[in-house]
Amino acid sequence: MDPNRCVLVVCDGLADRPIAELGGKTPLEAAETPSLDELARAGINGIIDPLSPGVPPGSDAANLALLGYDPFKVYRGRGPFEALGCGIRVQPRDVAFRTNFATLDDNLLLVDRRAGRKIDHVEELVKALEGLGSEEYPDVEVIFGHSVEHRGAIVLRGKGLSMRVSDPDPHVLGIRIPDSVPLDDSVEAKKTAFIVNELTRLSYKILRDHPVNRKRKEKGLPPANVLLLRGTGMLPQIEKLETRFGIKSAAIVANALVRGVCASVGMRLIDVPGATGRVDTDTLAKARYIVRNLEHFDLIYTHIKGADSASHDGNLKMKMKMIQKIDGLIGYLMDHIESESVYLAITADHTTPVPVGNHTGEPVPITISGPGVRVDDVTTFSEVACAKGGLGRLLGRELMPTLMNYLGNAAMYGA
Amino acid sequence: MDPNRCVLVVCDGLADRPIAELGGKTPLEAAETPSLDELARAGINGIIDPLSPGVPPGSDAANLALLGYDPFKVYRGRGPFEALGCGIRVQPRDVAFRTNFATLDDNLLLVDRRAGRKIDHVEELVKALEGLGSEEYPDVEVIFGHSVEHRGAIVLRGKGLSMRVSDPDPHVLGIRIPDSVPLDDSVEAKKTAFIVNELTRLSYKILRDHPVNRKRKEKGLPPANVLLLRGTGMLPQIEKLETRFGIKSAAIVANALVRGVCASVGMRLIDVPGATGRVDTDTLAKARYIVRNLEHFDLIYTHIKGADSASHDGNLKMKMKMIQKIDGLIGYLMDHIESESVYLAITADHTTPVPVGNHTGEPVPITISGPGVRVDDVTTFSEVACAKGGLGRLLGRELMPTLMNYLGNAAMYGA
Numbered sequence: 001m002d003p004n005r006c007v008l009v010v011c012d013g014l015a016d017r018p019i020a021e022l023g024g025k026t027p028l029e030a031a032e033t034p035s036l037d038e039l040a041r042a043g044i045n046g047i048i049d050p051l052s053p054g055v056p057p058g059s060d061a062a063n064l065a066l067l068g069y070d071p072f073k074v075y076r077g078r079g080p081f082e083a084l085g086c087g088i089r090v091q092p093r094d095v096a097f098r099t100n101f102a103t104l105d106d107n108l109l110l111v112d113r114r115a116g117r118k119i120d121h122v123e124e125l126v127k128a129l130e131g132l133g134s135e136e137y138p139d140v141e142v143i144f145g146h147s148v149e150h151r152g153a154i155v156l157r158g159k160g161l162s163m164r165v166s167d168p169d170p171h172v173l174g175i176r177i178p179d180s181v182p183l184d185d186s187v188e189a190k191k192t193a194f195i196v197n198e199l200t201r202l203s204y205k206i207l208r209d210h211p212v213n214r215k216r217k218e219k220g221l222p223p224a225n226v227l228l229l230r231g232t233g234m235l236p237q238i239e240k241l242e243t244r245f246g247i248k249s250a251a252i253v254a255n256a257l258v259r260g261v262c263a264s265v266g267m268r269l270i271d272v273p274g275a276t277g278r279v280d281t282d283t284l285a286k287a288r289y290i291v292r293n294l295e296h297f298d299l300i301y302t303h304i305k306g307a308d309s310a311s312h313d314g315n316l317k318m319k320m321k322m323i324q325k326i327d328g329l330i331g332y333l334m335d336h337i338e339s340e341s342v343y344l345a346i347t348a349d350h351t352t353p354v355p356v357g358n359h360t361g362e363p364v365p366i367t368i369s370g371p372g373v374r375v376d377d378v379t380t381f382s383e384v385a386c387a388k389g390g391l392g393r394l395l396g397r398e399l400m401p402t403l404m405n406y407l408g409n410a411a412m413y414g415a
Numbered sequence: 416m417d418p419n420r421c422v423l424v425v426c427d428g429l430a431d432r433p434i435a436e437l438g439g440k441t442p443l444e445a446a447e448t449p450s451l452d453e454l455a456r457a458g459i460n461g462i463i464d465p466l467s468p469g470v471p472p473g474s475d476a477a478n479l480a481l482l483g484y485d486p487f488k489v490y491r492g493r494g495p496f497e498a499l500g501c502g503i504r505v506q507p508r509d510v511a512f513r514t515n516f517a518t519l520d521d522n523l524l525l526v527d528r529r530a531g532r533k534i535d536h537v538e539e540l541v542k543a544l545e546g547l548g549s550e551e552y553p554d555v556e557v558i559f560g561h562s563v564e565h566r567g568a569i570v571l572r573g574k575g576l577s578m579r580v581s582d583p584d585p586h587v588l589g590i591r592i593p594d595s596v597p598l599d600d601s602v603e604a605k606k607t608a609f610i611v612n613e614l615t616r617l618s619y620k621i622l623r624d625h626p627v628n629r630k631r632k633e634k635g636l637p638p639a640n641v642l643l644l645r646g647t648g649m650l651p652q653i654e655k656l657e658t659r660f661g662i663k664s665a666a667i668v669a670n671a672l673v674r675g676v677c678a679s680v681g682m683r684l685i686d687v688p689g690a691t692g693r694v695d696t697d698t699l700a701k702a703r704y705i706v707r708n709l710e711h712f713d714l715i716y717t718h719i720k721g722a723d724s725a726s727h728d729g730n731l732k733m734k735m736k737m738i739q740k741i742d743g744l745i746g747y748l749m750d751h752i753e754s755e756s757v758y759l760a761i762t763a764d765h766t767t768p769v770p771v772g773n774h775t776g777e778p779v780p781i782t783i784s785g786p787g788v789r790v791d792d793v794t795t796f797s798e799v800a801c802a803k804g805g806l807g808r809l810l811g812r813e814l815m816p817t818l819m820n821y822l823g824n825a826a827m828y829g830a
Contacts, residue, residue, distance in 0.1 A: 372432040372433065372768065372770065372771075373432075373433075374432065374433060374441070374777065374798050374799050375433060375439070375799070376799050376802065376803075377799075388803060389802075390462075390798075390799050390802040390803075391802075391808075392462060392802060392807055392808035393807065393808060394468055394808075398467065398468040398469065400469075401467065401468055401469030401470055401776065402468050402469040402776070403469070404469060405469040405470070405471065405775055405776035405777065408771075410469050410470060410471055410775075410776050411470075411471075412470075412471040412472065412473050412774060413466055413470050413471070413472060413473060413476050413486065413487070413490075414466075414472055414473025414474070414475045414476025414477065414479075414486060414490060414493070415473040415474070415475060415476075415492075415493040415646055
């Protein structure tokens with residue numbers, strides 16, 4: 001393993017705020033994290049504003065930034081990332097939406113935006129939606145994909161489409177699904193809004209009396225009888241990571257959205273059995289796959305979801321447990337990769353404080369260790385300790401150039 | 416000496432990485448630098464990304480940034496800076512190239528891009544090239560200048576020129592010099608490429624049988640028988656330093672490229688006998704000239720080249736020696752300038768690690784001392800120590816406004 005390589009571990013929502021229950025410490029400060037602390041001691045530390053100070057980042061924008069792009073300039077909606085994460089090969093001109101299986105009552109009022117979330121035999125519903133398409137515009141191809149639970153994506157492909165249409169998702173219950181409306185005067189926006197509304201109507205027509213839903217009603221479960229389209233967007237128009245830095249890169253990510261972000265910048269997706277995107281994920285399996293694949297790639301981007309879910313659920317105990325699992329993963333990596341030639345970096349994609357239960361805009365800690373790194377005097381990996389490190393305060397999009405500089409893959413500007 | 420003044424000392428390639436031979440310290444950490452450390456204790460410290468985190472800066476772009484400009488917006492090639500550094504008064508519409516005296520063999524194959532670098536009686540070759548010009552376009556003025564060794568510059572002046580042409584320099588040996596080709600469809604680019612190719616051909620015609628070259632061949636030295644044009648560019652369209660900040664400024668710089676950058680922003684160039692732009696440079700002579708000229712200027716920009724050359728040559732011992740010389744210069748300045756009215760700032764234009772032998776993208780340390788500066792608790796001048804200072808992490812182009820604010824020459828924005 002001769003040329004320098006890099007493993008970047010991104011822990012979803014890892015950063016937090018001081019919590020009274022922990023004596024005013026953050027979960028990261030309170031947890032026993034011998035491996036993370038050893039890495040901090042061996043490396044250079046700092047804090048990162050994923051997007052910009054104070055701006056709470058969405059998951060897609062945060063991960064796009066950590067991959068080296070400026071979301072304020074290139075981000076154009078969540079739909080295309082969800083679609084890529086569902087395995088749809090999204091094209092530059094496609095208009096994409098994320099979708100929810102949702103529930104309408106007999107008066108067509110929206111009563112559950114997630115159709116109960118857990119949907120047994122959902123694959124039969126997905127199959128029933130095969131061939132879903134616009135009756136008015138048969139020249140527009142409609143591609144539907146499903147990831148987990150109620151989640152999926154729809155891609156529209158064809159001439160004369162626009163992403164300038166409103167989401168039908170009202171985000172409230174007890175009303176009919178509102179029409180998507182064009183957001184400008186173009187014929188493209190009018191055509192696209194028309195198709196979106198047709199698809200909502202057609203999905204209800206197909207799903208309403210489907211046997212799976214009849215059984216759900218019998219059991220008192222909300223029927224998954226309509227597709228709710230949301231997160232309208234198109235792919236960012238960006239140079240792929242490989243072209244930009246001349247590297248081969250792979251992503252080990254379970255979460256569909258972040259998988260989509262990684263796919264959008266041209267990373268190879270590596271599937272790891274046991275990696276679930278939930279708190280029960282097998283972090284050591286991820287670590288083994290990182291080590292095993294490292295010889296084939298210059299950069300392996302690993303995303304670990306659990307801590308964020310624990311924060312969203314307000315589950316401090318689960319967050320502490322997830323931090324232990326992350327510490328174990330880092331320990332495994334430190335034991336199994338060549339520190340003379342491999343950079344190991346760990347950070348979070350955003351702050352998700354347990355007491356808040358949602359993303360907030362504070363910076364996240366970052367540690368980078370590896371050959372030639374200027375070692376500072378930080379001795380623990382935490383939100384406050386890392387702020388005094390040698391990296392100072394960076395923007396999310398500045399991390400990738402920082403790593404590429406260490407790898408020798410950053411192009412000189414000027415002469 | 417009443418109004419506040421500033422001396423900015425920029426040490427080329429001073430910043431480095433931890434080096435095993437130095438017990439994991441950087442050269443700056445390992446060297447005895449009592450004066451630099453005293454300055455750090457007396458001042459405010461920080462780190463600077465010359466261009467942007469992780470981006471390795473070229474020398475021209477880095478110095479342009481430290482002078483307060485954004486190279487990503489204004490930089491248009493190295494040629495015009497080299498030409499200014501050769502003493503040519505480059506005009507806004509000129510298209511400029513740096514040139515190498517190079518060697519073609521009898522089959523017109525390029526065999527030495529620098530004609531052996533050391534060229535005795537080079538001034539006779541320069542004289543022979545007087546009047547070099549396009550036979551096809553006599554309305555275009557061709558101005559040739561020489562700096563040191565094989566280095567020089569050519570400026571094209573006249574109507575209908577473009578910088579959108581490729582460099583003829585192939586950067587490899589054993590092939591013929593390729594034609595310059597227009598990079599767009601304009602008649603200006605076609606005309607300019609035509610002239611470049613003509614000049615390459617004409618320079619060979621003039622130099623091939625020149626007595627200096629006949630003697631070189633007799634001695635077994637590579638003849639300097641062709642001009643290799645490279646670094647195509649035009650002057651940045653920028654407001655001069657004097658206009659922008661209302662200051663009189665001077666540069667004490669030996670290196671032709673950096674002299675050119677300083678000239679491009681309107682600085683007066685002060686020549687110092689004994690300042691060579693090499694590791695043998697007389698740093699104390701520079702210091703004396705700074706002190707002597709300080710009453711005439713608000714800002715004196717001093718560039719010291721040696722440490723960068725030592726790094727490029729992988730010569731750690733020479734870099735350590737150069738750091739000692741820089742420490743001596745700073746000591747002299749501290750002893751001879753009025754600390755009540757003169758700001759003394761020291762930084763590097765980029766990192767050039769000895770183990771890498773080229774520019775890399777890490778930040779560089781900065782110290783500023785002078786009246787009213789908020790003194791922090793940094794006690795040594797080094798890459799890691801300064802990172803904990805009161806300035807935090809700045810961009811290169813933010814340094815000049817920072818200094819101008821101390822001088823009272825920064826305009827208020829808003830009211």
